Amino acid sequence: MLAKVRQILNRTFIGSYVANRVDQVRTVNTKNGIEKQAIFLAISLTADFCLGTVIFSCVQQSGYSPQLLPQAIVNSTESTVENLKLIISWLMQNPAGLKLNSVLSRALGKFFLYHIHLWVTYVYLLIPALIDLLQTLSPVFHFLPLSLQLSILGDMLSVLCVHVFCFYAYARRITYSQINGCIALARLFAGKKYNPLRKRVDSADASLEHLFVGTMVFTILLFLLPTSLTFFLVFYSLRLSAMLGLEIIRRSIWLIQWLPCQS
Numbered sequence: 001m002l003a004k005v006r007q008i009l010n011r012t013f014i015g016s017y018v019a020n021r022v023d024q025v026r027t028v029n030t031k032n033g034i035e036k037q038a039i040f041l042a043i044s045l046t047a048d049f050c051l052g053t054v055i056f057s058c059v060q061q062s063g064y065s066p067q068l069l070p071q072a073i074v075n076s077t078e079s080t081v082e083n084l085k086l087i088i089s090w091l092m093q094n095p096a097g098l099k100l101n102s103v104l105s106r107a108l109g110k111f112f113l114y115h116i117h118l119w120v121t122y123v124y125l126l127i128p129a130l131i132d133l134l135q136t137l138s139p140v141f142h143f144l145p146l147s148l149q150l151s152i153l154g155d156m157l158s159v160l161c162v163h164v165f166c167f168y169a170y171a172r173r174i175t176y177s178q179i180n181g182c183i184a185l186a187r188l189f190a191g192k193k194y195n196p197l198r199k200r201v202d203s204a205d206a207s208l209e210h211l212f213v214g215t216m217v218f219t220i221l222l223f224l225l226p227t228s229l230t231f232f233l234v235f236y237s238l239r240l241s242a243m244l245g246l247e248i249i250r251r252s253i254w255l256i257q258w259l260p261c262q263s
Contacts, residue, residue, distance in 0.1 A: 013154035048145035070127050100227040119163035147256040154249040161242045168239040171232040178221045185218040
């Protein structure tokens with residue numbers, strides 16, 4: 001039970017931060033050379049707290065404060081939504097001479113525009129909770145270690161970006177289903193089929209009716225694939241951007257918490 005709880009917590013930035021610090025303390029208590037390991041841990045913690053205080057002071061002197069973060073989130077969300085709507089509307093009109101299927105592109109465009117509307121509603125519902133959280137943390141935020149500050153920021157961004165990963169999952173499922181369908185029908189033309197029980201490709205006899213229906217379905221899937229693939233690439237790029245930002249935060253936290261005894 002505890003292992004499952006820890007596995008869930010490790011998926012969050014704050015949970016990973018706490019787990020890593022606890023593991024470092026356990027390493028000091030179990031490894032040889034306790035004094036040396038304790039010195040490294042003390043230096044790491046001191047640097048973490050000092051960096052948190054210094055960088056937070058620099059940010060405040062630049063005119064930023066935790067109370068301004070919700071408004072910055074709203075502004076960035078609105079900008080992202082406007083750009084996404086422009087891109088989707090552009091994709092619905094056969095962009096750059098691409099011969100996309102107009103019916104499917106309009107259907108997918110309306111589908112994703114509706115979910116973008118849900119995403120905006122979701123963000124606006126979260127903003128009051130974020131304001132309350134930041135008001136609660138603002139008196140002590142100045143004294144938190146930098147890695148913990150980054151962990152809080154990372155978890156906030158993860159919650160706000162959840163719909164980005166949903167968009168990618170939708171587009172991925174549609175595109176992969178079409179690709180798998182084309183592969184299965186291509187095997188049918190070659191007189192083969194995939195055996196899920198033995199997890200291998202076996203020979204199979206196909207009647208003329210099966211080949212006729214398979215040819216029709218294969219043609220439909222093949223000509224619809226470029227449209228789905230175009231939407232998939234757009235949302236894959238969006239997901240890649242979100243993951244890049246979160247990975248930068250994760251690597252920064254790891255660098256701050258790094259100890260020579262862990263290498």
